[in-house]
Amino acid sequence: MTFVEFASLFGMAALLAIAALTLHKARRTHLVALDLATRVKATQREVATLYGQIQAFHSLAGLLRLPWPLPSLRGWAGSPDFLLEIAKHVLEAKPGVVMECSSGSSTLVLARCLQLNGAGHVYSLEHEPQFAQQTRHQLRLQQLETWATVVDAPLRGLAGTEGRLWYSLDNLPPAARTIAMLVVDGPPAELCAEARLPAVPRLMPYLAEHCTVFLDDADRPDERAAVRAWLEEFPEFSSKVVPCEKGCVRLDR
Numbered sequence: 001m002t003f004v005e006f007a008s009l010f011g012m013a014a015l016l017a018i019a020a021l022t023l024h025k026a027r028r029t030h031l032v033a034l035d036l037a038t039r040v041k042a043t044q045r046e047v048a049t050l051y052g053q054i055q056a057f058h059s060l061a062g063l064l065r066l067p068w069p070l071p072s073l074r075g076w077a078g079s080p081d082f083l084l085e086i087a088k089h090v091l092e093a094k095p096g097v098v099m100e101c102s103s104g105s106s107t108l109v110l111a112r113c114l115q116l117n118g119a120g121h122v123y124s125l126e127h128e129p130q131f132a133q134q135t136r137h138q139l140r141l142q143q144l145e146t147w148a149t150v151v152d153a154p155l156r157g158l159a160g161t162e163g164r165l166w167y168s169l170d171n172l173p174p175a176a177r178t179i180a181m182l183v184v185d186g187p188p189a190e191l192c193a194e195a196r197l198p199a200v201p202r203l204m205p206y207l208a209e210h211c212t213v214f215l216d217d218a219d220r221p222d223e224r225a226a227v228r229a230w231l232e233e234f235p236e237f238s239s240k241v242v243p244c245e246k247g248c249v250r251l252d253r
Contacts, residue, residue, distance in 0.1 A: 053245060056080035063087055064112045068141050071105050079245040082216050083109045086183055089212060090114060095180035098122040099206070101167065101199055102186025103135040103150050110183070111139060111148035123176040125153040125167040127187065149173065155187060158198060165191055166198040177206045185216040197226040200234065200251075212252050213237070219247030227251075 057080040061070075064087070083106060090098065090113035098110050103124035114120035126132040132150045139145045153167035165187065184199045200213060213230075217223050218241070227249050231239055234253075242248040 053080045056084045060084045060087060060109070063091070064109065064116075066108070066112060066142055070108060071138065081244045082214075082246065082248055085242055085244065085248060085250075086110065086181075086214050087113050089181065089214070090120075091116065093181070093212065094119070095212075096120050097176060097179050097208075098181045098183070099176060099179045099203065100124045100183035100185065101196070102126065102188075103131060104185075106183060106185060107135050107148050107150065108138055108142055108144060111144040112142065115144060115147050120147070121175065122148045123173065124148060124150045125169075125172075125186070126150050127153055127155045127167060149176075151176070155191070163192055164194070164198065166195075166202060169202070172206075178208050179203060179206050180208045180211050182207065182211065182213045183216070184213065189217070189220065189222060194222045194225055196223060197229060199226075200230045204234070207253070210253060212250060214242075215249045215251070216244075217246045218244075218249040223247065223249075 060080055060083055063084075064070075086106065087109050089095075090110060094117050096119065098114065098120065100106055100110065100122060103126040107122060107124045110122040114122060124135065126135065129152065132152060135150050136145070139148050139150075151171050151173070153169065153171060155165040156168045158164050158166055167187070182199070182203060184196050187195045189195055196215070200207075215223055215227065218227065227239060230251065231237060237251045237253050240250045240252070242250050
């Protein structure tokens with residue numbers, strides 16, 4: 001091989017190497033750009049969600065006009081948009097008896113709306129004694145203790161199920177047995193599979209002829225399965241998806 005041929009071959013190899021390096025860098029740049037675009041879109045969604053929650057919180061605060069601030073509405077607590085939905089329903093439908101599965105900020109919101117209506121009572125099933133005491137303290141702080149009762153409802157195994165637990169109804173007062181509105185936000189999903197599925201079947205004997213059920217966290221698979229099971233077992237209910245941060249389904253009879 002002559003020197004000229006060698007130089008020509010070397011030059012071609014160098015050009016190929018440069019081309020390969022350029023393609024590699026272009027591909028990496030493309031991947032970085034795609035990742036950046038994905039992150040930007042995710043950030044935009046988070047900002048939009050946060051703005052929606054802030055807007056819902058301000059609307060909720062304007063409706064309630066409580067003497068003390070509400071506890072934190074993040075984490076396990078009901079999101080502001082969900083609380084706003086149940087508040088609007090109470091103020092519009094004026095239910096006499098409201099039942100909720102799990103106590104907390106929602107108890108305060110429901111009790112305050114009943115107080116604004118001038119009639120009604122909310123009964124909150126709570127299996128954690130510490131949370132029950134916290135909710136009772138918050139009710140006293142907001143001067144709402146006459147509008148809500150936190151019912152001590154330890155979790156019990158359900159016959160015919162594999163490890164499923166649900167609230168005991170042994171302490172449910174007789175006055176709580178004509179439920180016009182049911183809010184299902186417990187037990188915690190970590191407790192067992194389809195933890196909230198028993199709510200409607202177990203409380204069906206106490207639901208009024210015309211009633212409304214709100215299910216929080218309805219974007220999760222277990223909650224979607226619960227809604228399907230309820231509608232199949234109780235076809236007299238109609239369902240409606242309510243756009244909320246964690247998902248919400250409303251059932252009406």
